[in-house]
Amino acid sequence: MDMEHARRRIEELRREIRRHNYLYYVLDQPVLTDAEYDALYRELLELEEQYPELITADSPTRRVGGEPLKAFGQVRHRIPLLSLDNAFNAEELRAFDRRVKQNLGGEDPEYMVEAKIDGLAVALTYEQGRFVQGATRGDGEVGEDITENLKTIQTLPLELPKAPPLLEVRGEAFMPKKAFVRLNAEREANGEPVFANPRNAAAGSLRQLDPKVTAKRSLAVFIYALAQTEGLEISTHAAALDWLEQLGLPVNPQRRLCRDIEEVIALAEEWAVLRHQLPYDIDGLVIKVNKLSQQQRLGFTAKSPRWAIAYKFPAEQAETVVEDIEITVGRTGVLTPTAVLRPVFVAGSTVSRASLHNQDIIREKDVRIGDHVLIHKAGDIIPEVVRVLKEKRSGLEREFVMPEHCPACGSKVVRPEGEVAVRCPNRFCPAQNREAINHFVSREAMNIEGLGPAVVNQLLEAGLIRDAADLYNLREEDLLPLERMGKKSAQNLLQAIAASKERGLGPLLFALGIRHVGAKAAKTLARHFGSMEKLAAATQEELQQIPEVGPKMAEAIVQFFADEHNRNLLNKLKAAGVKMEEDADPVTVDNLPLAGQTVVITGTLSRMGRKEAEALVEQLGGKASSSVSKKTSFVVAGENPGSKLEKARALGIPVLSEEEFWQKISN
Numbered sequence: 001m002d003m004e005h006a007r008r009r010i011e012e013l014r015r016e017i018r019r020h021n022y023l024y025y026v027l028d029q030p031v032l033t034d035a036e037y038d039a040l041y042r043e044l045l046e047l048e049e050q051y052p053e054l055i056t057a058d059s060p061t062r063r064v065g066g067e068p069l070k071a072f073g074q075v076r077h078r079i080p081l082l083s084l085d086n087a088f089n090a091e092e093l094r095a096f097d098r099r100v101k102q103n104l105g106g107e108d109p110e111y112m113v114e115a116k117i118d119g120l121a122v123a124l125t126y127e128q129g130r131f132v133q134g135a136t137r138g139d140g141e142v143g144e145d146i147t148e149n150l151k152t153i154q155t156l157p158l159e160l161p162k163a164p165p166l167l168e169v170r171g172e173a174f175m176p177k178k179a180f181v182r183l184n185a186e187r188e189a190n191g192e193p194v195f196a197n198p199r200n201a202a203a204g205s206l207r208q209l210d211p212k213v214t215a216k217r218s219l220a221v222f223i224y225a226l227a228q229t230e231g232l233e234i235s236t237h238a239a240a241l242d243w244l245e246q247l248g249l250p251v252n253p254q255r256r257l258c259r260d261i262e263e264v265i266a267l268a269e270e271w272a273v274l275r276h277q278l279p280y281d282i283d284g285l286v287i288k289v290n291k292l293s294q295q296q297r298l299g300f301t302a303k304s305p306r307w308a309i310a311y312k313f314p315a316e317q318a319e320t321v322v323e324d325i326e327i328t329v330g331r332t333g334v335l336t337p338t339a340v341l342r343p344v345f346v347a348g349s350t351v352s353r354a355s356l357h358n359q360d361i362i363r364e365k366d367v368r369i370g371d372h373v374l375i376h377k378a379g380d381i382i383p384e385v386v387r388v389l390k391e392k393r394s395g396l397e398r399e400f401v402m403p404e405h406c407p408a409c410g411s412k413v414v415r416p417e418g419e420v421a422v423r424c425p426n427r428f429c430p431a432q433n434r435e436a437i438n439h440f441v442s443r444e445a446m447n448i449e450g451l452g453p454a455v456v457n458q459l460l461e462a463g464l465i466r467d468a469a470d471l472y473n474l475r476e477e478d479l480l481p482l483e484r485m486g487k488k489s490a491q492n493l494l495q496a497i498a499a500s501k502e503r504g505l506g507p508l509l510f511a512l513g514i515r516h517v518g519a520k521a522a523k524t525l526a527r528h529f530g531s532m533e534k535l536a537a538a539t540q541e542e543l544q545q546i547p548e549v550g551p552k553m554a555e556a557i558v559q560f561f562a563d564e565h566n567r568n569l570l571n572k573l574k575a576a577g578v579k580m581e582e583d584a585d586p587v588t589v590d591n592l593p594l595a596g597q598t599v600v601i602t603g604t605l606s607r608m609g610r611k612e613a614e615a616l617v618e619q620l621g622g623k624a625s626s627s628v629s630k631k632t633s634f635v636v637a638g639e640n641p642g643s644k645l646e647k648a649r650a651l652g653i654p655v656l657s658e659e660e661f662w663q664k665i666s667n
């Protein structure tokens with residue numbers, strides 16, 4: 001390429017990259033995958049290396065992130081928040097290692113390796129042990145003041161009694177996979193556009209002008225750096241992380257010290273597999289020179305530290321064929337087009353369906369039936385069509401048109417203003433009714449085991465139920481004639497249905513499927529009002545006084561209880577004996593301090609023997625187990641903990657010291 005061509009291409013790339021930065025950092029709505037973006041960025045970087053005379057200070061390769069939004073207060077960072085250089089393979093990691101060694105005059109550095117969570121960087125300040133300010137990275141110099149929003153993150157301590165008078169830390173705020181799936185499902189049901197990945201969902205949630213919205217989003221945070229270590233006796237990054245953990249900050253246990261770059265490369269391979277088991281999305285590893293004195297000698301470039309690098313996992317994508325596009329009608333009436341795919345293995349599991357969300361997205365991506373497509377998993381979890389491989393078209397592909405009538409009931413569909421979805425407006429639509437019942441029995445709602453969609457379908461078709469309340473009148477002789485229903489499974493099912501009556505107000509509220517009321521908000525409402533009756537009597541103003549309840553939710557709740565059909569359903573549920581109050585007596589198994597938790601104790605404890613401690617765990621409602629697995633809630637590590645601790649670290653399971661454990665249960 002000659003200079004003139006290079007100049008033109010460079011300008012083109014800069015324009016494109018700036019546009020995508022804006023979509024990603026400012027609007028939280030990227031249109032490219034990270035891999036596609038990274039390829040453009042790489043091309044620019046390489047051209048600039050080849051033609052250094054074309055480098056300008058305002059090139060995206062020299063600047064951090066995006067502009068802070070004006071709507072927020074601005075925070076000037078005392079110490080800038082930088083970006084990280086990227087490595088995409090083992091060779092590039094070795095090249096990084098060579099550069100480091102060269103700059104250190106031949107010394108061999110150790111590397112501290114952490115999981116690179118795909119969230120957004122935050123700077124947190126504690127004064128006299130109190131959380132006083134939190135900010136986004138912004139352009140690296142100036143970020144947005146999101147203090148109030150950060151306060152809604154439950155795992156972020158607001159008080160750190162042991163902290164020095166001024167403490168500034170950096171970390172990553174993120175949305176766990178489960179919360180991401182739930183949020184996108186809710187948004188789809190509400191006719192809102194979905195988030196492309198947990199990173200954008202987290203950024204979009206934290207950069208909300210109304211902290212109530214943030215509070216509903218189940219965000220989490222891990223701290224990964226001390227901004228300043230002056231006056232502290234800390235000489236390595238590993239020690240800094242341990243120290244932060246001891247102060248009471250959440251530090252990701254997914255971290256390991258490596259003696260050399262080959263160990264780092266082996267670890268990268270290990271974590272590329274492990275990532276699918278983690279409850280949050282990681283897009284790679286962050287590798288940092290461990291000794292702080294060496295970090296200091298290495299220093300920074302304009303955009304990133306020379307002592308650290310991000311290793312990015314290769315994009316996990318697969319090619320397959322769209323065999324059909326089906327419409328499903330959800331419980332809120334939204335018609336969702338779903339691609340039926342030729343089954344294909346991607347990111348740890350076989351995928352055969354992918355939501356196409358709505359007509360606009362199908363048109364934008366131009367997905368047709370019969371197309372070859374690339375798919376990936378958004379946030380390592382939600383299957384999605386990345387793009388169509390148009391070069392593989394035969395001409396026989398069929399364009400998809402959104403039906404004008406509901407496939408379940410024939411009603412003419414509507415597209416409410418401001419929504420991306422079309423809906424079936426018929427509230428007696430059989431498909432909506434079926435999905436409402438499926439939602440009612442689901443895990444986070446009434447949790448009726450053995451009542452999957454197939455059984456619900458049979459019950460509806462046999463005319464045994466018309467709504468969720470009818471479930472409570474089912475008898476064994478009703479169930480026995482159903483296909484594949486033996487005596488034993490019928491009895492189990494009836495037992496599960498009966499047991500669900502005691503599920504409690506929170507899950508019941510969620511089960512009712514009131515618009516905008518997610519599982520978390522339902523719990524809050526239950527705790528606040530204590531009974532269905534009191535909630536039903538609440539006015540919109542009263543509701544809005546609760547943190548987490550915004551005007552939309554308040555309105556939806558009032559409307560729900562004003563509706564005659566809903567009132568009838570509630571009366572039927574009540575008559576069937578479904579509990580409509582929170583427990584007056586707080587001592588039920590469900591609110592014992594360790595309810596629902598599986599605990600592994602390893603090593604020697606100082607206050608009591610392991611057997612005693614395990615008995616205590618059981619008394620407090622938990623389950624004591626002798627081996628660490630994905631189901632373990634946390635591990636208590638005493639003296640000389642051994643291999644269980646290693647395993648817990650590898651699986652990303654929280655590890656508590658003995659002291660932290662006593663504190664947890666004495667609260």
Ligand SMILES: NC(=O)c1ccc[n+]([C@@H]2O[C@H](COP(=O)([O-])OP(=O)(O)OC[C@H]3O[C@@H](n4cnc5c(N)ncnc54)[C@H](O)[C@@H]3O)[C@@H](O)[C@H]2O)c1
Pocket residue numbers: 020021023024025030031032033034035037038064065082083084086114115116117118119120121122137171172224286310
């Ligand atoms: N899809 C798009 O259109 C688009 C647009 C712009 C940027 N992007 C993505 O964003 C990337 C650039 O973003 P960036 O500048 O934030 O850089 P980066 O994400 O590559 O790395 C820096 C960030 O890593 C995070 N991080 C996570 N764990 C960490 C840890 N343990 N220690 C230190 N940092 C940790 C921090 O937030 C830090 O700011 C690109 O590589 C691309 O993948 C995508």
Ligand SMILES: [Zn+2]
Pocket residue numbers: 329406407408409410411424425426429430431432
């Ligand atoms: Zn319908």
